[in-house]
Amino acid sequence: MSDRVRITHALLEQLHAQANADAPLETCGILAGTDGEVSALYPVRNAAASATYYSIDPAEQFATYTTIRESGAEVIGVYHSHPASPARPSATDIADAHDPEALYLIISLLGEPTVRAWRIAEGVTDEVTIEPTEG
Amino acid sequence: MAIKVFINGRPEDAEAPTTLPELLASVKIRPEVATLAVNKVIVRRDDIDGVALDDGDEVEIMLHLAGGSE
Structure with a gap:
């Protein structure tokens, strides 16, 4: 697994826009791409409709995974927002x-909006470096 | 008899007869943290134990996605 992930400025802006639009609730979605690169975002409904929690409905998750696979991409992770706390795993x-x-990607709206990426295994978090690219 | 099943789109060899719980155990996934679909149909939690897999079956294992800022 790569310790870096490339994502375009346009997708980063899309993440910020979605997080702002859904604030004060947490927003969420599925990441498509390959190991080391996010190629598309698939917003999904936060079934918890909460400012401090998100969950993705299994049926919507299944439908989204199917759409991603049929596009020829892979499911590589998930993203969600922290409207009032830092972009690190709680x-x-x-x-x-x-x-x-x-890949767990977190958008923080606390102060200057930021996006950070993580892997989480057996209670241990490792940050994945985001490399913004043109596009 | 050797069969091939597709897990999240990737072919995997298995030995028939194989059940869905056996497949999950082989990939070290607890059923309570995943939604499962076989041949594009979601399997209800109560039905998992009774699902036998055949050659060519497509199994989707979707680990639950949740979390939050607190």
């Missing part, structure tokens, strides 16, 4: 992370 994020290979 205790809840760590406890609810079940996929050690997934």
Whole structure:
């Protein structure tokens, strides 16, 4: 698994826009691409409709995964926002992370909006360096 | 008898007869943290134990996605 991930400025802007539009609730979605590169974002509904929690409905998750696979891409992770806290995994994020290979991307709206990426395995977080690219 | 099943789109060899719980155990995934679909149909949690897999079956294992800022 790569310790770096490329993502275009346009997709980063899309993440900020979605997080701002859904604030004060947490927003969420699925990341498509390859190991080391995010190629598309698939926004999904936050089934929890909460300012401090997100969950993705299994049926919507299945439909999104199917759409991504049919496009020829791979599911590489998930993203969500922290409307009022930093872009690092909370205790809840760590406890609810079940996929050690997934990229967990967090958008913070606290202060200057920021995006950081992580892998979470067995309670341990490792930051993945985001490399913004043109586009 | 050797069969091939597709897990999240990737072919994997298995030995028939194989059940969905056996497949999950082989990939070290607990059913309570995943939504499962076989041949594009979601399997209800209560039905998992009874699902036998055949050659060519497509299994989707979707680990639950949740978390939060607190």
